[in-house]
Amino acid sequence: MRSLLFVPADSDKKLHKAMSSGADALLVDLEDSIAPERKEAARASALAFLQEATKQAVRPRLFVRINGIETGLADADLDAIVTGAPDGIMLPKAQGGTSVVHLDAKLTAREAMHGLRDESIAVVAIATETAKAIFRAGTYAGASRRLAGLTWGAEDLSVELGAEANRDADGNFLDPYRLARALCLAAAAAAEVQAIDTVYVDFRNEAGLRRECEEARRDGYTGKMAIHPAQVPVINEVFSPTPEAVARAHAIVAAFAAQPGTGVVGLDGVMYDRPHLARAERLLASVQPRRMG
Numbered sequence: 418m419r420s421l422l423f424v425p426a427d428s429d430k431k432l433h434k435a436m437s438s439g440a441d442a443l444l445v446d447l448e449d450s451i452a453p454e455r456k457e458a459a460r461a462s463a464l465a466f467l468q469e470a471t472k473q474a475v476r477p478r479l480f481v482r483i484n485g486i487e488t489g490l491a492d493a494d495l496d497a498i499v500t501g502a503p504d505g506i507m508l509p510k511a512q513g514g515t516s517v518v519h520l521d522a523k524l525t526a527r528e529a530m531h532g533l534r535d536e537s538i539a540v541v542a543i544a545t546e547t548a549k550a551i552f553r554a555g556t557y558a559g560a561s562r563r564l565a566g567l568t569w570g571a572e573d574l575s576v577e578l579g580a581e582a583n584r585d586a587d588g589n590f591l592d593p594y595r596l597a598r599a600l601c602l603a604a605a606a607a608a609e610v611q612a613i614d615t616v617y618v619d620f621r622n623e624a625g626l627r628r629e630c631e632e633a634r635r636d637g638y639t640g641k642m643a644i645h646p647a648q649v650p651v652i653n654e655v656f657s658p659t660p661e662a663v664a665r666a667h668a669i670v671a672a673f674a675a676q677p678g679t680g681v682v683g684l685d686g687v688m689y690d691r692p693h694l695a696r697a698e699r700l701l702a703s704v705q706p707r708r709m710g
């Protein structure tokens with residue numbers, strides 16, 4: 418998933434618009450973009466949306482961001498929306514692998530209850546939203562086969578840390594958030610799941626978004642969350658491998674295939690060893706069709 422677009426669950430208009438945004442996934446939000454008194458209405462509208470949207474032949478993956486496990490709202494969120502058969506749940510304020518184990522159990526029970534295939538619902542966790550979570554970033558490996566990705570957040574973390582800002586005057590993340598970003602990347606690699614970069618809230622600033630996408634890709638992130646449809650094309654572009662990169666990956670895979678058992682090949686005057694082969698294979702896997710259907 419290159420682009421994951423947040424959509425407040427209580428806005429029919431935005432839900433509708435999001436379907437044609439080109440995003441690889443939608444994050445139907447029941448958490449921070451929904452006022453407490455609107456949670457119930459948002460759950461109902463999320464379910465109605467899932468029931469319609471999952472019928473479409475070609476569509477983005479549909480995730481629902483529930484409220485955090487410790488809020489006491491997560492069970493009611495899941496009870497309301499699981500029958501809509503979402504492709505996944507986004508878990509905010511995760512406190513390490515134990516939170517994912519906890520959510521896995523909740524999902525397993527509900528899948529059985531509603532006749533959904535076991536483990537049909539994936540999980541993406543937001544790994545760095547609390548101070549405690551920072552110290553547990555390394556605990557996601559092996560938590561659940563559902564875990565498909567990890568992402569990070571700077572907004573809630575900055576509130577918890579008591580910070581005045583999370584970016585400097587040029588829009589660059591300050592140290593505590595650069596730490597969270599690096600930990601998320603390592604946590605995802607350790608758990609062998611996708612690393613997804615956080616949102617860029619300045620949604621009219623396309624140049625700033627592009628720069629942040631390019632820095633994320635450079636460091637190993639393979640997708641980014643969006644908050645506005647205008648951000649989707651930029652994210653998709655930056656996180657799609659170029660035709661040259663795809664051709665090179667095919668050439669590397671072919672060169673190794675032509676010499677079974679070899680650990681190293683030369684191609685156009687450049688040396689490639691096993692880690693390069695693994696990277697080429699990963700790149701080719703990432704260009705498989707992204708839309709459902």
Ligand code: COA
Binds near residue numbers: 425430616644646
């Ligand atoms: N998904 C789908 N459609 C969206 C959208 C989104 N995330 N954000 C904006 N749109 C729609 C608007 O409804 C508007 O539709 P229209 O042309 O039919 O009127 C169009 O895109 C242009 O929107 P714009 O006027 O530029 O922005 P806005 O002021 O309406 O909305 C936000 C700005 C930030 C409120 C809105 O982008 C939003 O709700 N984002 C998601 C917030 C969220 O989920 N946050 C939680 C995670 S951090």
Ligand code: MG
Binds near residue numbers: 449509570572573
């Ligand atoms: Mg939040």
